[in-house]
Every structure is written in structure tokens, then in C-alpha cells.
Amino acid sequence: MGAGLSTLFYTRNDPGITDWDVSFLNPSNLDAPPVARGLIILNQPFSRDLLDTLWNVCSWHCCADGGANRVFDLIPDDLRCSWDRRYVPDLIKGDLDSLRTDVRDYYISKGVPIIQDQDQNSTDLMKCVQSIQELEKPEYLTVTQYEIIILGGLGGRLDQTVHTLSYLHKLRRTRKKAFVVTDDNIAWVLDEGQHRIRIDHDILGPTCGLLPVGVESTILTTTGLRWNLTEAESSLDGLVSTSNHLVPGEFFVTINTSRPIWWCVELQKD
Structure with a gap:
């Protein structure tokens, strides 16, 4: 599927899909809708x-x-x-x-x-x-409800990093959107179900990952990644999709997960 066609397909409104957009990280983006x-x-x-x-x-x-x-x-x-x-x-x-x-x-x-x-x-x-x-x-x-942005929390002491992972895993039950941002990456929890992430290549990538932290295992299906998964079981005892890549020209990543999972993506250094 070409980039233009995939963009057209994935921008349709679908109440069964949770949409994610982190264009607030791009200071040059003046068209982002106002969000508290x-x-x-x-x-x-x-x-x-x-x-x-x-x-x-x-x-x-x-x-x-x-x-x-x-x-x-x-x-x-x-x-x-x-x-x-x-x-x-x-x-x-x-x-x-x-x-x-x-x-x-x-x-x-x-x-x-x-x-x-x-x-x-x-x-x-x-x-x-x-x-x-x-x-x-x-x-x-x-x-x-406010979207929460946490600056820090994924570096330094390992126990503090694990606390951040654990707390946002639990926080997903009561909050729609909560992000953790460092100078290296942005990450958040995708609850079980279907997700569509808008990709701004000016600020994101290329490296990304899906981390099965807080669950025994999950079943993943993805599109828009260099190495996509199809009904693949992911767990800390088995497959973990680290060091995956966004695909240039693809403006959406879709993820279907049977259990909550952490999504992380690298921030462009410039």
C-alpha cells in the first residue's frame, strides 16, 4: 500500500480506534488543535x-x-x-x-x-x-480531563524508571492520555485494543519499540513499521520489538494489542 493511500485510509474516523498525535512536540506546528x-x-x-x-x-x-x-x-x-x-x-x-x-x-x-x-x-x-x-x-x-505530560522519568535510577512504567500502566485505567518525554524519546501506554499513531517525521524516529512491560504477554499486529508484526506473541520471556523503525513516507502506525503495552519512539536530535 502506498504512502498516500495509507494516509487516506487511516484518517477515516473509527470509534473503535484510539488516535494518538504528539505534534505538540513540534514547535513549528501552528495548526495543532488546542488541548488542555x-x-x-x-x-x-x-x-x-x-x-x-x-x-x-x-x-x-x-x-x-x-x-x-x-x-x-x-x-x-x-x-x-x-x-x-x-x-x-x-x-x-x-x-x-x-x-x-x-x-x-x-x-x-x-x-x-x-x-x-x-x-x-x-x-x-x-x-x-x-x-x-x-x-x-x-x-x-x-x-x-487534562492530558498529562511528564518531563523525565525514563532515565537515571532504574527503580525510578520502573516506577514510572508501573504508575502509567495503572494510570491508563483512569486517564485517556499520559505521556513521558525525555530528550531522547517519548513513550506512553497503549491499552488493549486498536491504536492509530500519527507520525510527524520531522520530530519522531527513526527508532521505536513495543515493550510488554506489566503483562505476561500480548498479541500484536502492526502496520507502518519496517518490521511489522502479525498476530505475534510478545513477552519479556519471548519476542520484544525493540529497535524497530518508522518507515519514511508512512504517516500512521497502527497497533492492535490484546493487552496493555508500552510504545516508545525516538525524538529527532535536531
Whole structure:
């Protein structure tokens, strides 16, 4: 099937298919429909360019504890001394064991609420998601549900990465869209069923993968990949589709999975 024909076929509305579009990662895309998004910034390294991109497409911004240090350290000195509200989050929340004193003082001077939550049964990420859920209560609700973008969470300590994988695997039950973004890739959970992912080759690829994390196994069928799968069983004990590739000229990837699975795709470095 040629690229043009596949594009025509897969852009039909189908209520049985979940559509995914991460064009918010492309700063030059001015035609993306407005979507209410909440940004949660974790305490891991990221670039100023990526912070700018994600900050600008989100209407609510939250730093998870030491994530505020990361943002603060990227603010130019002249901007810190101005009245500019860029990089001023709506909330800083966590157990606050990582938040530096100079960062705390700066954001207090900017009027940012700083909430210490010492609940040992929840991580800083979970505490920030709880704050988004509070915003979605009927008395505060301005949107049906925020899309959540998590900056960080797939690098650094392995236990923290596994927590991110586990938490979003469970979060899929209550949230329609939640993404994890680093300078290297974007990833999210595809629940069981059929999915159609719009591919912007200016920002995505070429490498991608389907990771059966959190399930014993799943049955996968795909189109739009260099090495497609047809009714293939995937598990950590068997086949794992890593280092797969997007196909130039193909603008959709479709995935049919019998169980939830992680999809990840590389971000273009330029």
C-alpha cells in the first residue's frame, strides 16, 4: 500500500480506534488543535529546548520537588530579575527533601504555592498527579480531563524508571492520555485494543519499540513499521520489538494489542 493511500485510509474516523498525535512536540506546528495539558517536571536532567517546547503547549505546570531545581537552573539570570512569568510553575509539590533553599525562596517570591506532602505511600510524581485530579473536580473543572505530560522519568535510577512504567500502566485505567518525554524519546501506554499513531517525521524516529512491560504477554499486529508484526506473541520471556523503525513516507502506525503495552519512539536530535 502506498504512502498516500495509507494516509487516506487511516484518517477515516473509527470509534473503535484510539488516535494518538504528539505534534505538540513540534514547535513549528501552528495548526495543532488546542488541548488542555498539564506538565509535571521531575528531578532529572533535560534541555532548555525541550522545556521550552513542553512549557509552551501546557496550560498548567507543576514541579515535583527537585524538578523545581532543574527549571530554576535553566532560567537565564536576566529573566530571574524580571517580572516575566516564564518558568514560574503553578505548583511545587512533594516531600521536599530535594528542593534547594535558594530555589524555594525564589519561587516563594514569585507567589508559587509550595506544598509539602510527606505521605510515604506515594511518590512525588503521584502527588502531582493527585493535584491535577483535584483540578478536575466538578467545582474546579474547566476541562473534561487534562492530558498529562511528564518531563523525565525514563532515565537515571532504574527503580525510578520502573516506577514510572508501573504508575502509567495503572494510570491508563483512569486517564485517556499520559505521556513521558525525555530528550531522547517519548513513550506512553497503549491499552488493549486498536491504536492509530500519527507520525510527524520531522520530530519522531527513526527508532521505536513495543515493550510488554506489566503483562505476561500480548498479541500484536502492526502496520507502518519496517518490521511489522502479525498476530505475534510478545513477552519479556519471548519476542520484544525493540529497535524497530518508522518507515519514511508512512504517516500512521497502527497497533492492535490484546493487552496493555508500552510504545516508545525516538525524538529527532535536531
